[in-house]
Amino acid sequence: MGHVRSFFGGIGYFLQGFAWIARHPRWWLFGLLPALVTSVLYVFALIFLVTRSDDIALFLTPFAEGWSEAVRTGARALLAVVIVVGGLGLAAVTFAAVTLLIGEPFYEKLSEKVDESFGEVPVTDDDPWWREIPRSIADSLVTLGYVLMFSIPLFFLGFVPVLGQTVIPVIAALVSGYFLTVELATVSMERRGMRRKERFRALKVSRGSALGFGIVAFVAFIIPLVAVVAMPAAVAGAAIMxxxxxxxxxxxxxxFSTRPGAGRPLSTDHR
Known part of the structure; x- marks a missing residue:
């Protein structure tokens, strides 16, 4: 029951992010700009993928030339659909990471304002930008590597009859949602001096909340227009969570209590 409550609590934090943005519309507009830039880039990429999916399927299946025309055409049409669906899924998973990378100064400020509205804002020594940007890129690539490690086997399991149309999509959504939370929570956790390994440890302790939050974010981010609108709210909700x-x-x-240097608790005042 505790995990179920945590899961729905994570959903609640996402909704709290929307409530915060509704009370501060200026910050919603502020956080909208990077999401719009990312969306334009993704729309062009997806248009290219949709219009060239048949050519890509043809390139990937030279071995099918000896098959009968009906089987060859059907297999390549199915592969073209899979390529488009896979592209949409990858876009949903990477949208937050790319938007956060493009709009890091925007979302850092937005997340800080959310913290300010709840009380004390944690202060850490900021690294210069020329260190922060490569680290952010490296962290996003590591997260993407984890996503692909799970997603590639799930992709092939999706072709298994019945299982691939029922259980596998649910597992894939849970995996994608969890790592979306990893990306969205990074802004707030980095401000508290937490590096990648410690962030993963912290999210592991609150896995139920991370899953609930991430599932809602994943569903929102697979709808292009909703993804743009929801991005500032997702960052605000992640900061609250x-x-x-x-x-x-x-x-x-x-x-936490046994790791080296754990004597000074991180600021979590949430009045």
Whole structure:
């Protein structure tokens, strides 16, 4: 029951992000700009993928030339559909990471304003931009590597009759949603001096909340226009969740209290 409550609590934090943005429309517009830029880039990429999917399928199946025309045409048409669907899924998974990378100064400021509205804002020594940007890119690539590690086997399992149309899509959505939370929570957690390994540990402790939050984000991000509108709210909701749920749970966990340098708790004042 605790995991179920945490899951629905994660959904609640996403909705709290929308509520915060509704109370601060100026910050919603501020956070909208990078999402719009990313969306334009993705729309052009997806148009190219849709219009050239048949050519890509043809390029990938030279071995099918000896098949009968009906089987060859059907197989390539199915592969073209799979390529488009896979592209849409990849776009949903990477949308947050690319938007955060493009709009890092925007979302850092937005996340900081969310923290300010709840009380004390954590202060850490910022690295210069020429260190922060390569680290952000490296962190996003590591996260993408984890996503692909799970997604590629799930992609092929999707062709299994019945299982591929029922259980596998649910598992794929859970995996994608969890790693979306990883990306969205990064802004707030980095501000508290947490590097990648510690962020993963903290999210592991609150896995239920991370999954609930990420599933809603994933569903929102697979719809292009909704993704643009929802991005600022997702960043705000992630900041609220980090402050109110993830950090308190992480600081109460045995692995936090036993790790080196854990004597000074991170700021989680959530009045």
């Amino acid at each position: 980090v402050r109110s749920r993830i950090l308190p749970a992480h600081q109460a966990s045995p692995q």
